[in-house]
Amino acid sequence: MLLLSVACCCGLPLWWFQPISSQYPASATLPDQIDSMRLRQDESSRTAAEELKSQVREANLLAEDTFAGIYSTSDGKRVTLFGSTGLRFSPESDAKAELDRLAGDYALKESVAVDTGVRGRHERCAVGRADGDSVVVCVSADHGSLTTGVFTRLSVDDSGRLLNDLRQRVVVPKS
Numbered sequence: 001m002l003l004l005s006v007a008c009c010c011g012l013p014l015w016w017f018q019p020i021s022s023q024y025p026a027s028a029t030l031p032d033q034i035d036s037m038r039l040r041q042d043e044s045s046r047t048a049a050e051e052l053k054s055q056v057r058e059a060n061l062l063a064e065d066t067f068a069g070i071y072s073t074s075d076g077k078r079v080t081l082f083g084s085t086g087l088r089f090s091p092e093s094d095a096k097a098e099l100d101r102l103a104g105d106y107a108l109k110e111s112v113a114v115d116t117g118v119r120g121r122h123e124r125c126a127v128g129r130a131d132g133d134s135v136v137v138c139v140s141a142d143h144g145s146l147t148t149g150v151f152t153r154l155s156v157d158d159s160g161r162l163l164n165d166l167r168q169r170v171v172v173p174k175s
Contacts, residue, residue, distance in 0.1 A: 026144035
């Protein structure tokens with residue numbers, strides 16, 4: 001009975017707190033190149049990225065940091081990546097709220113959940129339109145960050161996997 005009491009008293013809070021402690025605090029750095037994608041450095045891309053950072057800051061007033069960048073491949077695929085770092089207590093509802101915030105900008109259809117395989121990280125993707133092109137918008141949120149990717153010429157499944165890969169390279173827990 002004593003072991004059961006200790007397990008319930010100490011084990012459950014530790015189990016609940018583990019994702020928070022492993023995901024927060026976090027920092028984000030956009031590398032110049034990720035696999036075949038290069039960060040676009042032209043004036044219009046930098047201006048668009050700064051505008052995205054400003055929008056993210058307005059939507060997340062308590063964010064510790066914001067980031068945004070536009071990547072492209074030699075075959076014309078484009079990935080826009082933006083988000084924020086900071087403590088989040090409800091990542092699942094934060095991911096849904098971010099898609100709701102972006103629904104008007106991208107004419108998003110119903111979102112679907114994407115399995116991340118990581119406890120405490122929630123991801124959702126939705127199909128939409130931007131500048132006349134079909135896009136997939138995916139949002140990944142955990143207890144230390146919220147990352148959004150806008151993908152051209154990719155399926156929902158491929159976009160979800162790519163956002164998960166990009167997020168792991170861009171957002172890192174601080175030690």
